[in-house]
Amino acid sequence: MTGGALFDPGLQPERTALAWRRTALTLGAGSIVSVRLFAPEPAAWSIGVGVAGLMLAAMTWLLGERRARRTRDALLGSGGRLPGGGIILYLAIFVACAAAAALLEMAVVAHSATSWSRRPRSDSAHMATAGVTRAGGHRQPCRS
Amino acid sequence: MTASRFPRRVYEVGDEPDPRFTLANERTFLAWIRTALALIAAGVALEAIAVPVQPELRRIAAAVLLLLGLVVPVLAWFTWGAVERALRQGAPLPGSKVALPVASGTVVATALLIVGALTH
Numbered sequence: 001m002t003g004g005a006l007f008d009p010g011l012q013p014e015r016t017a018l019a020w021r022r023t024a025l026t027l028g029a030g031s032i033v034s035v036r037l038f039a040p041e042p043a044a045w046s047i048g049v050g051v052a053g054l055m056l057a058a059m060t061w062l063l064g065e066r067r068a069r070r071t072r073d074a075l076l077g078s079g080g081r082l083p084g085g086g087i088i089l090y091l092a093i094f095v096a097c098a099a100a101a102a103l104l105e106m107a108v109v110a111h112s113a114t115s116w117s118r119r120p121r122s123d124s125a126h127m128a129t130a131g132v133t134r135a136g137g138h139r140q141p142c143r144s
Numbered sequence: 145m146t147a148s149r150f151p152r153r154v155y156e157v158g159d160e161p162d163p164r165f166t167l168a169n170e171r172t173f174l175a176w177i178r179t180a181l182a183l184i185a186a187g188v189a190l191e192a193i194a195v196p197v198q199p200e201l202r203r204i205a206a207a208v209l210l211l212l213g214l215v216v217p218v219l220a221w222f223t224w225g226a227v228e229r230a231l232r233q234g235a236p237l238p239g240s241k242v243a244l245p246v247a248s249g250t251v252v253a254t255a256l257l258i259v260g261a262l263t264h
Contacts, residue, residue, distance in 0.1 A: 012163070012164050012167045012168075013167065015167070015171065016167045016170055016171055019170075019171045019174040019175070020174060022174070022178065023174045023177055023178055023181075026178050026181050026182075027181065030181045030184065030185050033185065033188075034184070034185065034188045037188050037189060037191075037192035037193065038188065038191075038192055071163075071167070074163075075163055081149070081160060082160075082163055082166055082167075083149070084149025084150045084151070084154075084155060085149070085150055085151055085154060085224065085225065085228070086150045088170070088173060088221065088224055089150075089151070089221060091174075091177055091217070092173075092177070092217040092218060092220060092221035093217070095177055095180050095181060095184075095213070095216075095217040096180075096213075096214050096215075096217045096218055098181075098184060098213070099180065099183075099184050099187075099210050099211075099213035099214035099217075100214055102184055102187060102188050102191075102210050102213070103207065103210045103211065103214065106187075106191050106203075106206065106207065106210065109191070110203065
């Protein structure tokens, strides 16, 4: 490793840094799209969830960059050790929580949809009703 | 040696492996995380968009995908740790804990959607 030459021709640290960036971008885009799908019209709760998702995505990006810098330092510089698994655990927990939140959201919606379905409705309105009950299920508890 | 890295279960054993292997292990973990995000997105989309599938089956399929999105990051974390540990010990790599649940879960969700579309 002379003259600051790259660690290996496979550009391992760079590939890993790019994987972190891809993941952070997917997180940001995913939270925005999910919020938009669940709440077609903006509401206080949906904006809050969206902003929180974006902030966590930004944090993941920054943590990934810091980790990449440490990795480069360890490989090219002082010969220190690669970073540990703290950020790895944070990311796993964060994504698992996002899934849990979506499941919870779904359970709430299913609950409110059940109470709606007791009302008489025509079969022809079947498709539309699915969307309407969901939208109603969201807005009622939030706006009242 | 400086302070031990987290998790100690991984770093207390063996020696520093070839950094390329460690970095590849990290990228594999990140790939599973993105897979989990895709599964969550699919579940959310199924739940929120009125696709022409029998509502009960569509709901169950969405729940299966979201459950996978919940389980995959957890299993990916444990797989990452087990692989890193094996790398440090020079031991054979353990199998992935993530692949079988993802494969079987997506098959179940897809089957539900096919049945739900045909019976709609």
